[in-house]
Amino acid sequence: ETGVTQTPRHLVMGMTNKKSLKCEQHLGHNAMYWYKQSAKKPLELMFVYSLEERVENNSVPSRFSPECPNSSHLFLHLHTLQPEDSALYLCASSQAVQGNGKLFFGSGTQLSVL
Amino acid sequence: GENVEQHPSTLSVQEGDSAVIKCTYSDSASNYFPWYKQELGKRPQLIIDIRSNVGEKKDQRIAVTLNKTAKHFSLHITETQPEDSAVYFCATVHAGTALIFGKGTTLSVSS
Numbered sequence: 001e002t003g004v005t006q007t008p009r010h011l012v013m014g015m016t017n018k019k020s021l022k023c024e025q026h027l028g029h030n031a032m033y034w035y036k037q038s039a040k041k042p043l044e045l046m047f048v049y050s051l052e053e054r055v056e057n058n059s060v061p062s063r064f065s066p067e068c069p070n071s072s073h074l075f076l077h078l079h080t081l082q083p084e085d086s087a088l089y090l091c092a093s094s095q096a097v098q099g100n101g102k103l104f105f106g107s108g109t110q111l112s113v114l
Numbered sequence: 115g116e117n118v119e120q121h122p123s124t125l126s127v128q129e130g131d132s133a134v135i136k137c138t139y140s141d142s143a144s145n146y147f148p149w150y151k152q153e154l155g156k157r158p159q160l161i162i163d164i165r166s167n168v169g170e171k172k173d174q175r176i177a178v179t180l181n182k183t184a185k186h187f188s189l190h191i192t193e194t195q196p197e198d199s200a201v202y203f204c205a206t207v208h209a210g211t212a213l214i215f216g217k218g219t220t221l222s223v224s225s
Contacts, residue, residue, distance in 0.1 A: 043215035099207035100146035105157040
């Protein structure tokens with residue numbers, strides 16, 4: 001299934017680096033999401049976008065900055081991260097933002113912060 | 115805010131046995147309850163879902179039951195097979211905008 005594509009698949013960065021994660025969906029969906037998956041908190045909701053507008057920011061530190069330039073693309077800009085931010089970052093999309101429809105996940109970006 | 119509790123965190127069964135995973139939620143307004151399966155190294159995928167106007171839904175060997183009064187829902191897998199081994203996540207809707215997930219159940223099916 002290649003409906004939601006994430007790049008890069010793996011990323012190693014230092015605490016002072018700035019990097020970006022990219023997500024693209026080819027399903028014609030109107031809602032996109034960032035989830036963080038770690039051993040402590042599997043599948044933790046971070047951000048929700050509906051038609052390029054952010055509708056939810058789930059108490060995420062400002063060192064994570066999302067961007068949604070159009071309904072097909074979603075970015076997560078990272079700066080001055082901490083080692084505890086190491087995790088799998090999953091992008092997802094759905095037809096609409098009501099939350100009661102099927103989520104399609106990307107393969108994720110495995111992030112390691114040194 | 116909305117909270118989803120999932121039990122057990124790990125479950126080991128013999129091939130052919132049944133497996134049951136339970137979740138409880140706090141928001142009485144929740145009306146959608148999906149279950150996702152994540153195999154090792156792969157992305158989570160929807161396997162079954164139920165809406166609040168239905169008490170039970172079946173799809174071959176898997177079924178989901180919902181008790182709105184008690185605010186809990188369960189995943190039932192019958193005649194388990196080794197390929198059922200995975201992490202299973204329950205979820206419900208948060209603030210009408212997105213799914214929030216339970217902490218997952220690691221199911222191991224031994225042959």
